[in-house]
Amino acid sequence: MAPVALALILGWWLVAVIRAQHLPRPSLWLHPSQGVSVGDNVTLRCHLPWPVAWVWLYQEGGWTYSKSKDKQQDAAEFSFISTSREHAGTYRCQYREPESAKISEQSDPVQLVLTDHSFPPPGISLRPEERVGTGTNVTIHLWNKGFEATFLLHKDGCSAPVQHQDSSWGGAANFTVFGVAPADAGTYWCSYRPWHYPHLSSPLGDSVMLEVTPTPAPPGAKELSHANLVIALVRGLVAVLVFGLGVFFVIDARSLWR
Ligand SMILES: *[C@@H]1O[C@H](CO)[C@@H](O)[C@H](O)[C@H]1NC(C)=O
DSSP: OHHHHHHHHHHHHHHHHHHHHTOOOOEEEEESOSOEETTSOEEEEEEOSSOOSEEEEEETTSOEEEEEOOSOOSEEEEEESSOOGGGOEEEEEEEEOTTTOOBOOOOOOEEEOEEOTTSOOOEEEEESOSOEETTOOEEEEEEOSSOOEEEEEEETTOSSOSEEEEOSSSSEEEEEESSOOGGGOEEEEEEEEETTSTTEEOOOOOOEEEOEEOOOOHHHHHHHHHHHHHHHHHHHHHHHHHHHHHHHHHHHHHHHHO
16 A cells, blocks of 8 residues: 555655646737837736736836736736837736746747837838839838937738848938849838837838839740741741732733733
8 A cells, every 4th residue: 555655645746846847838918919009008918828826917127017816717918008108118927826836937028019109200212213123123211310220111911020220320221122023012111119219119101112023034035036036937928929929910810811
């Protein structure tokens, strides 16, 4: 009997140790996930692996929020009603297990970026302006009113920014698309994030449209003109033949008439 009891105790102890050491990390999600402006509502939802006692939400270098959990829910929600600039930042969540009172590791960080309409929208221009053939180098020039900032380039149909770049001098940046392809065609917008407020974004500025005309590949073009030449030659031969026959018949008819 003693070995069985010992095995049971050992087994229980092992399970407890493993569970305490491997508390699954919670995961943190934003709702809505993007496009939140200062003044909008936003919810940070911490997803939990099992019912827990306490949940904490940390803002990096800022506030800590906590919540006791008595209901059997698999997520804890922290809602900001009418966000302000101070709510923008990096967040993580963490929980405490009721039985072991163990504290989990923190979730992966989540960035709450708020669009602040008090920042002037950026300017945007395209060089060359007119529609371009494939293979052309195109530059998109962006500027704001002198803020040192990270510029983000957005394209229609892409949820995430397609490129980002720190302003080089004053508040401007250039994105160059080397050798444009038809897939680069589309509408582009820009926003920027001032270095002093990395979690605040300017609104999107005006858009520019990049039009790309496919230039035919040289070997294909050669083949095409070659085929055209052959067709033109055959047509010419047929025309000469028909004309010759016509002349022959006219001469023949005249001789008959005489
Ligand atoms: C595009 O830029 C690259 C790198 O600067 C250069 O080598 C290339 O000649 C340019 N192409 C055209 C069509 O201007």
